Each structure stands twice: as C-alpha cells, then as structure tokens.
Amino acid sequence: MENINVNLSLIRRRLRHPNLRVERQIIGDLSNTQVMILYIEGLAPKSVLEELRSRLGRIKLDGVLESNYLEELIADAPFSVFPQVDATERPDRVTAGLLEGRVALLTDGTPFALKLPMVFINYLQAVEDYYQNWILAFGLRLLRLLSLLIALLLPAVYVALTTYHQEMLPTSLAVSLAIQREHVPYPAVVEALVMQIIFEILVEAGLRLPKTLGQAVSIVGALVIGEAAVRAGLISEAMVIVVSATAISSFLFPAYSLSLVIRLLRIPMIILSASLGLFGIFVGIMLVLIHLVNLRSFGVPYLTGIAPFVSQNQRDIIMRAPWWKMLRRPKITGYRDPIREKEGLKPGSSVDGREDLKELDAEISREERE
Secondary structure, three states: OOOOOHHHHHHHHHHOOOOOOEEEEOOOOOOOOOEEEEEEEOOOOOHHHHHHHHHHOOOOOOOOOHHHHHHHHOOOOOOOOOOOOOOOOOHHHHHHHHHOOOEEEEEOOOOOOOEOOOHHHHHHHOHHHOOOOOOHHHHHHHHHHHHHHHHHHHHHHHHHHOOOOOOOOOOHHHHHHHHHHOOOOOOHHHHHHHHHHHHHHHHHHHHHOOOOHHHHHHHHHHHHHHHHHHOOOOOOOOHHHHHHHHHHHOOOOOHHHHHHHHHHHHHHHHHHHHHHHHHHHHHHHHHHHHHHHHHHEEEEEEEEEEEOOOHHHHHHHOOOOHHHHHEOOOOOOOOOOOOOOOOOOOOOOOHHHHHHHHHHHHHHHHHHHO
C-alpha cells in the first residue's frame, strides 16, 4: 500500500522551493481517500487549477481505490481512447511537469501520480531524453515516430498491398508473397486479424502470469504457435514478420497508455484497408487526426505545438534542443513565468583559441630562454 505522504516527500526532495503548493481534499463517501493537488505558485495556469478544483469538487462516489478513478472522472473527452492525463510512477517525471507549469495529482494508496494538462507529443517523450546527449535524444525520438507509424499502419499496408495494389510491389517480391500465400485458405485480412488477436492474447497472458513464468510463456507461445501455423499452412511467413515487427514497435513508446491506444486502433485500420485499400488507410488517418485536433486536455489543444503551431515549443517537440538553447518554458503551460534559464550558458572557452595559442608560445619561449 502506497502512502501519499511518502510520495509527496519524493517530490519535495527534488523540488525544494517555498512556492510548491499542496492542496488536500478528501474524496469518497466511504473510503475517505486523501487526494493532493500539487503545483508551483506563479507557474501553473490559474484556469487549469480552477477547472481541476471544480471537477474534483463535483465527484460524489463511494470510494476511490486507484488514481484511474479520478482520471476517468476529470477527463475532457470521456469517450476518447487517447489518454488526456499522464499517469506515472516516476517522481522526476512529475517534478519536470511541475517545472513546466503543469499540475500533479496524488492519490493515497496508489503509486501513480496524475499530471495535467497533457498533449499528444508528451507521450512520445521519455525522461531519459533529458539525461543524455541531446543529439542521441533527437535520434531516439525520430525512432519512436517511425515505430508509431509501423505499429499503427504496417499490417494495414500489408493487407492493402496484397489485396488491391499488387502492382505497387516489385515483381520478385509480389511473386514471393504469392507463393507464400498459395496454401493459406483465407484472405489476407482474416490472416492479419487472427494473428493480431492471438498476439493480444499472448500479451495479456504474459501480464497476468508471474513475471518469470509470463515471459517464458509469451516467448515460447509465440515461437511455437507461429512455427506451427506456418507449417500447417494457416498463415504465411511474411505475415509472421509483419506481426512481429508491429509487436516490437508497439512497446517502444515511453507511455504504456499510448501503446494500448495504438494496439486498439490497429484493428479498424486493418478493416479499412481490406475494404478500400490504401484509400481506406488515408480515411482512417484523417479520422484520427480530426479527432486529435478537436481533443482538449483541460482546455489545452491536444496537438499543441503542431496544430496550433507554436514556434517557441519546437525546441522540445520532435527534436530535443540542448539545455542551453531551451531558454523558455512551453508557451501553453508556462506562460506566467516563461523564462526557464538565463542566456549565455553555452559551454566553451571564454578566451579565443588564437589568444591561448599565443600565450602558450610566449610561455614556451620564456622557458627556453631560461
């Protein structure tokens, strides 16, 4: 059982400032669960704080056993599958959000803290991005974006190409795929859906079993089922590769909640590609983008930084600029105190290298004369 005061102390150890405010509330008529609102006075937007207090104040239920109870009750769009509040177990992630002007929510009895408001790009950013070289972090973020496309679209693209658009494939590849699917008794869409369902069953089984046993069951089950299905002619070798690449890409996201969303959206994308080909994939992407553009997290547009485009935030969206370049906080949440650091922190010698060389030559000459 997690103690809320212990979780609060973990944050206070990293953020020792008198402006850190803690507001306590009791929610749950029977459970009397203690909830804390954390924010930095002078940084957090007043509109977000007022809206959060209002939403928490109207909650009337028997008990709050986990932070997800609150997450569902305070979300802007309860019917959206996309996460609008970030749930994290890491104190450094919560502290980083507070320093950007966000608000945190602690619930007694759970290790998860809620952070808000959130935008879509935040779920592709890992805390480790800020703990290593900024060039490496930029490369890893590009890799995550590529994995997002693979996890969402690869099975749908495979179904569309093998069903409707064989002419887009090189002749040798098209012939190879046709030979592999010669003994498969059903169309590619059924093959893809069956493999996706089997994969989800294996993932859930691995999560519910004990850790040591769950990993073994998932790996052995995938190998045995995949090999047996190929030998029996129930699926093609190419589909095994597609599903494997999709599965690995699904778990590359720092936020597990985003991974669940991508795994869920993959099924309708496959159905659309089987119905309309590549045009169906474009329709699915447009529907998702329209939904994201209209989504809000405590009044903040979900695609902030991209749509609407905010030039000030571009140093920490796709790329991660070096710390000496990120002078300002995110414009949407940190506008009350936008300056994060002073200018002129770029590392390097303060003296011109040519002057250093002249001084060194003069010193060597003096030593030679002596």
